[in-house]
Amino acid sequence: MSDRLKIAMPKGRIYKQASKLFREAGLPIPDDLDDSRKLIIEIPEAGMDFIMAKPVDVPTYVEYGAADVGVVGKDVLMEENRDVYELLDLGIARCRMSLIGLPERKPGHTVRVATKYPNVASQYFRENGQQVEVIKLNGSIELAPLIGLADHIVDMVETGQTIRENGLVEIKTIFQITSRLIANRVSYRMKSEQIEALCKQLQHVIPGQELSGNQA
């Protein structure tokens, strides 16, 4: 382990917002990293290395200590259920996990639910005492109810535009999603000063702190 803090960053949508937040917190993160194809970006002036990971892999890197801390959506955390510290709600990449379906559809005896989040979906239905068959899909989830593969879908909703355009409706919000700062069990203690300093810096610039909803 180097002395620099290794941060697993999610590539894509969340990265832009996360790097903006880091810059607002006064960390000298260059803003032209988005288009870079480099996987490991050294930022010695901030005492950090960014590890550019696929968002769903961020908790795995952190659990195993390949990264000290990471930025990841609550949706991934709920689905992956990794043994990591969840230190801060960064208040960015705000969206929600929802149950979605066609407006007037009567499911048959077996209710089928398509989702990218099989663990989240099964847990939700179990806790509600409903028996369903969960089908794991990897993308274009909205397709499933339209072509009769599933009765409902469980998916992340940001603006709701995609589901409206496809004639679907949000039946219920399961939980609110924002990005979180997570930490490895060992790094949290071995690099406690660096991690605490990072938390303090970020805490000052987290947007909409009072708005925190009622989520798990």
Added chain:
Amino acid sequence: MSKPKVFEKPSGMKDYLPGAVSRLRSIESRVLACMEKWGYRQIMTPTLEYYDTVGVTSATSDKKLFKLLDNRGTTLVMRSDMTAPIARVIASLLKDEPLPIRLAYHASVFRAIEEEAGRDAEFFQTGVELVGDPSPDADAEVIALAVASLQAAGITHFKLAMGHQGLLNGLLQELLQDRPADQEQLKERLLARDYVGYRRLIRSMDVPADIQAKLEGILELRGGKEVCSKMSEYTADEHTRASIHELCEIWEALSAYGVQEHAMIDLTMIGNFSYYTGMIFEAYSAELGFPVASGGRYDNLLQQFGRPAPATGFALKTTRILDILGTGETAETKRVLVAYVPEQRREAYQLAAGLRGRDGYAVETRCVSSIEAGQDPEQTAEGKLAYMGKIYDEIILLAGESDGGVRDE
């Protein structure tokens, strides 16, 4: 499920090749020697135990226990740690031995359903139990011994985080007197390391602002001596104060042992609530993403076996330490090959016997004609000897005419 291929093993089970075994044995012997010097005698217990005795009392969650049935249909478990078996022995076979009792062990333990493929379902732990001493000095002893054991194992750079289960319980109890459900939920959040959820839950609770601030402040109770004084401001409750005093006493004792530099206090450091009762700690190495040792006080376990007694202890995660130290063979043994022609068999065996009598020698013998008549016809005798030169530290060739030439490699 298709029939497994011949080289397959059950998920999570591992072979240990000679290099790894050599390293493992060397860690094991150094650590056990260290524990013996502190007065801890070694004990061995069976791999299989009854689910109803050791299974249900262990700190391992039920779904992670490796269960099977014996020929009468009774549920058995593969031991998931050594603490519950040792408690069983102390309450039965050793029931007449006066307390305190100090025992050490090195054993493999088993866990079912580790979700990651290849994550160990069987792994080694080396640890101690100190039964019958309720004092902070006993807790400090096991922590100091954990430090000494890690050093004996060859880990140089590590840190220890120490919390106190009873103290945390007491604080929550005092701050949220009539709200046991909230207490439980907060503990669940801490146990899940979900600080975001912890803070959010506090803010959603209908309690005065100063209580909220105190509850949130628990997350900040980390550091050294200053944490002790900070905690005293937290509570008026006599019981909680006693816990704080105990934690501070342990801290002082660690200073007396000279190991305080490795340690930090961290009240968020918690474990299984139905099991641990007092001090609780984990040790971390910079080279690994998982703890290398953990332990704590468990004063309620022994009474479940009918001999109520306070107890404290720890276990090194020996398999993980092996991951840090690598699996290269330890250089302590010199590997020697005595190669000979059939006519000099007697001399060769005598020479080998003589070398085996010395410390630190591992001696193999081999008839040279069998080297020449190897299975691979394309490989020359010279080629084979050169290859063997990489394996052995020294090759002694007894080949006829002279009294035996010596080849150093």
